[in-house]
Amino acid sequence: MSAEINNREQKADSAEKEKRKQVLKEIIKELHQGKTVDEVKAKFEETFGEVSAREIAEAEQELILSGTTVDEIQSLCDVHAEVFKGSIEEIHNPKDPDKITGHPVRSLMLENRALETLIEQKIEANLSSNNYQGLVAGLEKLQGIDIHYKKKENLLFPYMEKYGFTAPPQVMWGVDDEIRAEIKSALELVKSDKGISTEVKDAVLQVTNRVKEMIFKEENIMMPMLTDNLTQDEWKTIADETGDFGYLLIKTPSKWEPQAEYSDAFKEEETSAINDGFVSLPTGKFTVEELTTVLNTLPIDITFVDKNDRVKYFSEAKERIFPRTKTIIGREVVNCHPPASVHIVEGIVNDFKAGKKESEDFWINMGGKFILIRYFALKDSKGEYMGTLEVTQNIGPIQEITGEKRLVSLETK
Numbered sequence: 001m002s003a004e005i006n007n008r009e010q011k012a013d014s015a016e017k018e019k020r021k022q023v024l025k026e027i028i029k030e031l032h033q034g035k036t037v038d039e040v041k042a043k044f045e046e047t048f049g050e051v052s053a054r055e056i057a058e059a060e061q062e063l064i065l066s067g068t069t070v071d072e073i074q075s076l077c078d079v080h081a082e083v084f085k086g087s088i089e090e091i092h093n094p095k096d097p098d099k100i101t102g103h104p105v106r107s108l109m110l111e112n113r114a115l116e117t118l119i120e121q122k123i124e125a126n127l128s129s130n131n132y133q134g135l136v137a138g139l140e141k142l143q144g145i146d147i148h149y150k151k152k153e154n155l156l157f158p159y160m161e162k163y164g165f166t167a168p169p170q171v172m173w174g175v176d177d178e179i180r181a182e183i184k185s186a187l188e189l190v191k192s193d194k195g196i197s198t199e200v201k202d203a204v205l206q207v208t209n210r211v212k213e214m215i216f217k218e219e220n221i222m223m224p225m226l227t228d229n230l231t232q233d234e235w236k237t238i239a240d241e242t243g244d245f246g247y248l249l250i251k252t253p254s255k256w257e258p259q260a261e262y263s264d265a266f267k268e269e270e271t272s273a274i275n276d277g278f279v280s281l282p283t284g285k286f287t288v289e290e291l292t293t294v295l296n297t298l299p300i301d302i303t304f305v306d307k308n309d310r311v312k313y314f315s316e317a318k319e320r321i322f323p324r325t326k327t328i329i330g331r332e333v334v335n336c337h338p339p340a341s342v343h344i345v346e347g348i349v350n351d352f353k354a355g356k357k358e359s360e361d362f363w364i365n366m367g368g369k370f371i372l373i374r375y376f377a378l379k380d381s382k383g384e385y386m387g388t389l390e391v392t393q394n395i396g397p398i399q400e401i402t403g404e405k406r407l408v409s410l411e412t413k
Contacts, residue, residue, distance in 0.1 A: 061167040102256030114249035174339040182207040232258040301392040352377035370396040
């Protein structure tokens with residue numbers, strides 16, 4: 001009898017969960033169709049009082065699977081965040097990682113508090129007092145948000161995808177890029193006006209509001225998903241690699257060590273059997289240390305994506321051009337790029353697989369460097385597609401070479 005009761009309760013819970021999920025999907029669609037926030041919020045509150053971050057993510061994911069584009073969901077992301085605000089139940093790891101010094105969750109939240117202070121005291125206050133110089137300085141500091149967003153996109157998003165939450169990272173990354181662009185545009189507008197006009201005020205307040213909305217989404221949607229699922233060793237991997245990006249508006253925290261025995265989740269590939277301690281190749285052999293050092297000494301960044309479109313390897317040169325972290329190993333390559341450039345990546349890989357192209361080159365100016373980005377199709381001895389190799393290099397210094405050099409330099413570094 002108790003089994004029958006449990007089965008009925010489970011079915012009832014499942015039906016209620018499905019009903020709530022459908023309502024969430026309807027609300028998101030109605031927002032996109034033009035209904036007001038108040039209209040949708042009323043329907044939301046009539047249906048249920050609380051909703052988990054997981055259900056929101058599942059609703060967004062089902063919309064994408066049923067044909068709604070990421071861009072469509074992204075366009076209403078800020079609106080539905082306002083609808084859900086105050087209604088999302090807090091989900092925290094029992095050990096409260098937000099209170100553990102050095103834990104990635106705490107670091108992210110401290111950066112968010114610093115961002116809120118920056119907006120309130122250095123941007124909105126100067127906006128109200130018409131302090132032009134102070135406003136410029138505040139917006140220039142706000143551009144540092146790129147550090148915060150890159151950590152999220154390169155360290156946290158891969159784990160969201162690993163645990164099945166593929167839609168939220170795509171949507172959030174797109175909004176991140178919009179915020180970056182809006183901060184840049186607002187700063188350029190302020191500098192060109194050399195004053196604080198109504199247009200300037202509108203542009204600045206719009207972008208600061210979007211930053212605040214993103215903070216809400218990070219802490220009430222993204223972080224609960226992660227704290228609900230990640231293991232101690234996965235958090236440790238994230239903590240160890242956070243230093244590669246630096247910290248936004250806060251001091252570098254002390255190193256965090258989990259209490260549980262640490263076993264890196266990404267060491268499976270590294271412990272593969274190697275004959276007699278050597279990696280044997282057709283033209284020679286290396287120890288693992290020798291091969292690693294050779295690849296990392298090359299004046300280029302190398303990233304290898306296998307035939308299944310998953311990142312399998314990247315080199316660690318001293319001067320990195322684009323951030324790479326161990327969390328991307330095994331990640332689908334399209335998820336390693338902003339939504340705006342995903343179609344370019346897919347096009348290159350599809351052309352390589354179809355044999356339409358053997359390589360593709362791009363070159364860009366970035367941070368005072370002239371970057372050459374090259375993609376090569378890798379083929380086995382039978383001509384079958386094995387994967388894609390990305391090679392990135394700062395060729396600015398090479399372009400400056402003139403004349404000839406036939407003697408050894410006397411100076412050493």
